[in-house]
Amino acid sequence: MAQYSDEVMDHFTNPRNVGEIEDADGVGEVGNPVCGDMMTFYIKVDEDERLEDVKFKTFGCGAAIAVSSMVSEMAKGKTVDEALQISRDEVAEELGGLPKQKMHCSNLGADALHLAIEDYKSKKGQS
Amino acid sequence: MREVYLDNYAATPPLPEAREAMLPFLGDSYGNASSLHSRGDAAREAVEEAREKVAALIGANAEEIIFTSNGTEANNLAVKGITAGSRRKGKHVVLSAVEHFSVLHAARSLEKQGYELTLVPVDEYGVIDLDELASAIDEDTVLVSIMTANGEVGTIQPITEAARIAAEKEVPFHTDAVAAAGSVPLDVGQLGVSALSLSSDLIYGTQGAGALWLKRGVRLIPMLDGGVQEGGRRGGTENVAGIVGMGKAAELAAENMAARSAHLGGLRDAMIAGLPDKVEHLYLTGHPTQRLPWNASFAVEFIEGEGMLLFLDQQGVAVSSGSACTSRALKGSHVLSACGIPAERAQGSILFSFGLQNTRDDVDYVLEVFPPIVERLRQMSPLYAKFLKERG
Numbered sequence: 356m357a358q359y360s361d362e363v364m365d366h367f368t369n370p371r372n373v374g375e376i377e378d379a380d381g382v383g384e385v386g387n388p389v390c391g392d393m394m395t396f397y398i399k400v401d402e403d404e405r406l407e408d409v410k411f412k413t414f415g416c417g418a419a420i421a422v423s424s425m426v427s428e429m430a431k432g433k434t435v436d437e438a439l440q441i442s443r444d445e446v447a448e449e450l451g452g453l454p455k456q457k458m459h460c461s462n463l464g465a466d467a468l469h470l471a472i473e474d475y476k477s478k479k480g481q482s
Numbered sequence: 483m484r485e486v487y488l489d490n491y492a493a494t495p496p497l498p499e500a501r502e503a504m505l506p507f508l509g510d511s512y513g514n515a516s517s518l519h520s521r522g523d524a525a526r527e528a529v530e531e532a533r534e535k536v537a538a539l540i541g542a543n544a545e546e547i548i549f550t551s552n553g554t555e556a557n558n559l560a561v562k563g564i565t566a567g568s569r570r571k572g573k574h575v576v577l578s579a580v581e582h583f584s585v586l587h588a589a590r591s592l593e594k595q596g597y598e599l600t601l602v603p604v605d606e607y608g609v610i611d612l613d614e615l616a617s618a619i620d621e622d623t624v625l626v627s628i629m630t631a632n633g634e635v636g637t638i639q640p641i642t643e644a645a646r647i648a649a650e651k652e653v654p655f656h657t658d659a660v661a662a663a664g665s666v667p668l669d670v671g672q673l674g675v676s677a678l679s680l681s682s683d684l685i686y687g688t689q690g691a692g693a694l695w696l697k698r699g700v701r702l703i704p705m706l707d708g709g710v711q712e713g714g715r716r717g718g719t720e721n722v723a724g725i726v727g728m729g730k731a732a733e734l735a736a737e738n739m740a741a742r743s744a745h746l747g748g749l750r751d752a753m754i755a756g757l758p759d760k761v762e763h764l765y766l767t768g769h770p771t772q773r774l775p776w777n778a779s780f781a782v783e784f785i786e787g788e789g790m791l792l793f794l795d796q797q798g799v800a801v802s803s804g805s806a807c808t809s810r811a812l813k814g815s816h817v818l819s820a821c822g823i824p825a826e827r828a829q830g831s832i833l834f835s836f837g838l839q840n841t842r843d844d845v846d847y848v849l850e851v852f853p854p855i856v857e858r859l860r861q862m863s864p865l866y867a868k869f870l871k872e873r874g
Contacts, residue, residue, distance in 0.1 A: 373862050384864070412863060414829075414862075416786055419807075460807075
């Protein structure tokens, strides 16, 4: 489909890191199916505060799936604080751009990742 | 790779006979149908012959056909032109809740000018409520517009009954027959309507030609002012080639109606019967039997339409969807919503619209490649994961 870049189509067709983490250290969920896109991110954090694993499940359009996949790749191996710096614009850029009308509704992957990290931090603070 | 075009509701492939008939008018026969010389005469005769053929498809008189540039223009002309023609009588318009945007948005624009609009609700199958229609019409009503059939979900409306209700109250009744024409027999006399819209690109003509049939005696104010083309009801030089193609397409549709309906209906029924065996949590949208022969539309739960569409495209299969993500306006289908389908489920909308060129092999191919696509998207879906957990 002409509206998407090759990178988007690649990540949509072969999404990386799809799945759930049973004993995740943090979980973040954004969006809802009524508006069209919903993403859940799962993270596993090692003792050096690095994201040793990131997985996601996404309901939504091609862009939403590609965004999730790209965010998971960008985040893996980063420290939680580094991962908090990943922005929506950066994700779109890495994907070779997103159609204008998809920038807001589908580009939620970074938000879901950040929520997962906040979830991890709040759990850690409590323990 | 195999190519299977199942988006015939977006555009049907032009029939070779229609294209052949058009070719002279894209070449040497370039005359303007309004000119008085011989070249003009040739164009004029071709347009009038096409008018006869389009009229014959719907049991109408040729002089009551107004050629337009597409179905949208025909619908706009009906809604805006008829209401403008009876402005002094009243300012109330009644539509069904599942009209095409070219009717709905035309009426919305009237609303901005002070008209009142009533949308007649539909049931879960997309069928209009005739009692609601009857009570919606009041003394101020100047137009009722109910589509013959809805292309998105396939539901055929009880037009004869609806038109009778409007006729009893002496209100003009327009029907958008764009989705129905060519595969459902239509006779304007039997239907009892006062105006009817058609489009060439859904009856195997080409894009860029449509028509409004307007019963003699119904007052209409033109929207395109210009010369006296189309009996003074639509100014502008005619698209002669497009009109000739539409005429040929209409002629062939009338000749082959029964065989076409049977062919298309067979494909539709094979899809509707076959898919639920291979895909769980699948819902047929629209009416199970009062249905266009070419329409097999579903809602696939837990996933979204664009993903299905893109993966099918990679397998050579062209379809459409009414999901919010697939609409350029990013809004879910108002038709699915009017049928009471929850927004979440409507996101999984998918429409297989069959055409004359399709075969049973095409259905079998989709039945083979589509279920793994659904499975793949469900494996990614947090909604499906939740469903599985809750089911235990």
